[in-house]
Amino acid sequence: MGFLSRAISPLRSHLRRSALTTVCRRSIATNNGFFRISEEVREALHSNKPVVALETTIYTHGFPYPDNVALASHLESVVRINGGVPATIGIIDGICRVGLSAEELIKLASSAGQSTTLKLSRRDLSYVCGSRLVGKSFNGGTTIASTMILAHMAGIKIFGTGGLGGVHRGAESSMDISADLTELGRTPVAVVSSGCKSFLDIGRTLEYLETEGVGVATFADGRKGNVDFPGFWSRDSGLKSPVTIEDEIQAAAIIHAQNTLNISSGLLFANPCPAEAAIPKSEMDVIIAEAIKQANASGASGKDNTPFVLAKVKELSNGKSIPANRALIESNVRRATIMARELTVLEGQQGEAQGQSATYFTPPAAPLPSNPVSHTSESSPEAVSSSTVGTPADIIVAGALAVDFSCDFSPIPGTPAFNLIDPAPHTSNPAAISQSLGGVAHNIAKAAHYVGASVRLCSAVGDDFSGRAALNQLQTEGMRSDGIQVLPQPNRTAQYVAINNVHKDLALAMADMSILENMDMAALEKTWLTPLSTTTTKPKALLVDANWSPTALHTWLRAGKSAGALTAFEPVSTAKSTRLFTAPSPSDPSALFPNHLVDIATPNTHELTALHDTAAGLELFELPGWFRIIDALGIPSSGLRVALSLTTTPELVDRGVPQQAIKLLPFIPTLLTKLGPKGVLLTRLLPAGHHALSSPEHSQYVLSRCTNGDAEVGGLYMRLFSPERVLGPGEVVSVNGIGDTFLGVLASGLVKGGKIDEVVPVAQRASGLSLMSRESVSPRLRELKV
Known part of the structure; x- marks a missing residue:
């Protein structure tokens, strides 16, 4: 090893390794x-x-x-x-x-x-x-x-970066050796880089790493045989790598073995620059030789040497070194992430083999079972044992389980975009991006679960990475997974991408829910609906989101009605909300009345308008059954504009929000219209004999009463629930999941016997907690009393 070996003192090495033993015993450090x-x-x-x-x-x-x-x-x-x-x-x-x-x-x-x-x-x-x-x-x-x-x-355990420091040319006299190399010899972290910058002495760098006991391996990246250690901007350096590995799975296995053996040194995984961005070695050799020549001539040495050479490389390559640099950094970070994913799988499998609970989010590489089951987790007091598979639940939630990406627009100070509220279209925008398990039905079920309800989520995932991640995360959250079906390729696990403005308000969203929209009806009936109708203990509530096809949606709701459950509908979006309504059957135009498919719906104002306009377009407002119920409400011929303005607000009346809700009551007898910071508008079709009709406490909200003797209709109830406190823009962390939180907590309160006017404020409070949380559903919901 020449001068490098002689430069290392045996005594210094002994003391350093002794100190390292203490450091390695630390796990997660305590903040100080x-x-x-x-x-x-x-x-x-x-x-x-x-x-x-x-x-x-x-x-x-x-x-x-x-x-x-x-x-x-x-x-x-x-x-x-x-x-x-x-x-x-x-x-x-x-x-x-x-x-x-x-x-x-x-x-x-x-x-x-x-x-x-x-x-x-x-x-x-x-x-x-x-x-x-x-x-x-x-x-x-x-x-x-x-x-x-x-x-x-x-x-x-894993670190992704660009290029490693190394032994400088002429280090035999200057002793200019990067501290990165000695750190790799004493700190057990795996580093993914594109080798070291090629103006360094790559051969002596590899020798020094060997002396330090650092394992060095290079990704084959599609190449055969023993490949070169990369030359940073170039895929080859002219020096063979000590070890060649095939992929991230093999790299993760090496890291896992290193950690299990408690070997107290790092690992270097060299990832060649992507081929499309790399600069050929022959071209880079000429550029580097000239850059070093100019550095020597100018006297750039020590800490000034690397910046000088890098600037010259950029200049002499006509700027080609910059895109190569960007491409290799991104590639290294991507590989590091996949390695970290695979490492959690190995660690989780080892934990399971040793009888420990698996709490990793990343799924195993093996195909998913057809009927996944939650396993007992000693580390989670809310975990569900396998004995609960197929057992009844008070609440069934049917709909989307998805992997969510939340992209918060974060303009850079001093740029033209800094004063913008919304991201600019047709270009890349700086953002803070987070990933979580979501989907409307999942969020609803999670909210109900957090406040203590017995809940079962019914959804589907693909036999893919996202599907495995979703099932494992459900287990981590302590939720049941026996209602989740795994569908083979080409089905894809649902994904949702939310683009939010600087105030965290939704600017644009993209959703791929095709796995539910294309659900085979025979499979749906066999998997979920037949057990629903034959379960000894019926569910008290069925909550369905609009991510199903119209046929599947109506099938779910009919099954809920047959089971005697309270049925609730979450519209999801303006486009999907319209799936609730279909053209009436000519053979039975009154089939919708009075046997409503939906007892409660929770639209926002845009979804309310979409529901109203769809009903109008299908001429549902022309049906005799609709006229019967509207006539029975006893609305005076002069209308309710003044009463509506006093009960709600003149602005809402001008927008037609309460009027649209009233027109939809024959189809949906309870509408909770979400108004954002203005609260929630409750619009109800009271049945004959309802206690609110004779209650002084509720008299101000009963806007009309049945006057024609209809045996089923009692009157019209409308009440605006303002929020306890409106959060400022700085307090809002994420708007994703607040509507889902509302419905989950609302349903939990109702199945426990609460009255809707008592439960709505609690559900609003829960939504506020989710607004202030990074997660779609705030874990602080556990603190609520429902």
Whole structure:
């Protein structure tokens, strides 16, 4: 090994490894005055979700502002899209942070170039943290070495980056060797990079890594045989890799073995630059030779050498090094995320083999069982044992179980977009992107579950990665999965993408719910509806969302009615809400009356209008049955405009909201129209003899009474429930799932015997909690009394 071996003191190595033994015993570090783990990263680590560490030197000392913010947002999105949780690591005001928020990322990236923003390796961490105690505040981008240290302190095992530091040419006299290499020798974190920058001495870098005991492997990336260790911008370096591996599964297995054996050194997985962006080695060799020649001529040495050479490489390559750099970083982060995913599978399988509960979000690689079952989890007090399979539930929720992506528009300060509220169309927008398990029916069921209801979710997933992830996450949430059917390819697990503006209000959404829309009716009947009709203990409520086809939707609702359950309909969207109504049968035009398919519906104002307009287009307002019920309400010939304005608001009346709700009552006797920050409008068709007709407490809400002696109709009830408190834009974290939360808590209260006017305020309170939560359904719902 030449001079490199002689440079290492046996005594120093012994002391270093002794100290490492203590460090390696740490799991997830406790937050303190110098160290902070974000709530999202801490929760992900606790749940054994795949977490990927990301460095920040590339933002503080690599790309200029605001390009660095865009890159940071993009790399975090790459992690999330591939099923992981990003943990961007940096130093803000002298505090080491694992998992930066969007605001913290912008703060750090915008400080690039300032004298108080430093490039931080291992040796610098105590300096910048300690200086905070004497009034000196520093920000810092973490190098590979310092990122590894902080990732290991947090319990993160995999780190995706661009290029590794290495042994500089001429290091036999200068001793210019990157601290990244020694860190790999003493910190058990797996690093995915495209090798080291090719103007370094790659051969001696590999020798040094061998001396440090670092396992080095290169992804074959479709190539056969023993491939080259990559040359950063080039896929080849002229030096063979010590080991060649096929894919991320093999890489995860190596990491798992390393950790299980408690080997206290890192691993380097070299990922070649994507072929379409790579620069041929022959071309790069000429460029690098010239860049080094000019660096020597100008006297650029030490810490000034690398920036000088990089600038010259960019210049001499006519800018081709920049897209290559971006492409390889993205590719490395993607590979790191997939490796993290596969590692959680292996760790989960080992835990199960040892009798521990599996709480990982990532699913096993094996095909899903046809009838998945929740297993007992000792770590979760809400877990469901396998004995509950097929057992009755008070509430059945039928509809979408999906993987949700929430994209919050986060314009960069100082850019033209910074003053915009909504993202710009036809271009890429900076955003904070999060991934979670969602779907309307799932969210409704989860809300009901959190407030203590006995609930069963009936939905379908594909035999794919997302489907496996969904089932495992249901188990983590302690929810039943015996109502989830796994459908073979080409069925795809449902996915939903929400684009939100700067206030977290929905600007655009895209949904793929084809797995439910294309459901085979025979399978639906056999799988869910036949057991529903034969269950000894009938459900008290059936909640159905509009993600089913119209035929399936009506079949569900008829089955609920036959079972004697309270039926509720969540419209989902303006387009899907119209599936509730079909043209009346010429042979039985009164079939809809008075046997309503839906007892309760929870549209927003747009969905209410869509329901109204669809009914009008189908001429349902011309049916004799509709006229009978409207006439029986006893609405005076002068109308109800004044009464409606007093009961609701003049603005709602001008928009026609209460009028549309009244016209829909013959089809849906209870409508809860969601008005956003203005509350919820309850519109009810009271049956004859209802207690509210004779109650002084409710007299102000009874706007008309039956006057023609109809035996079924009692009157019209309308009440506006204003929210207890309207949240400001800064308090709103996510609008996804607030309507679902409302219906889930509402149904839970109703099946427990609560009156609707008593339960609506509680459901509103629950929606407010979800508004302030990163999750679609806030875990704080457990605190509510329903």
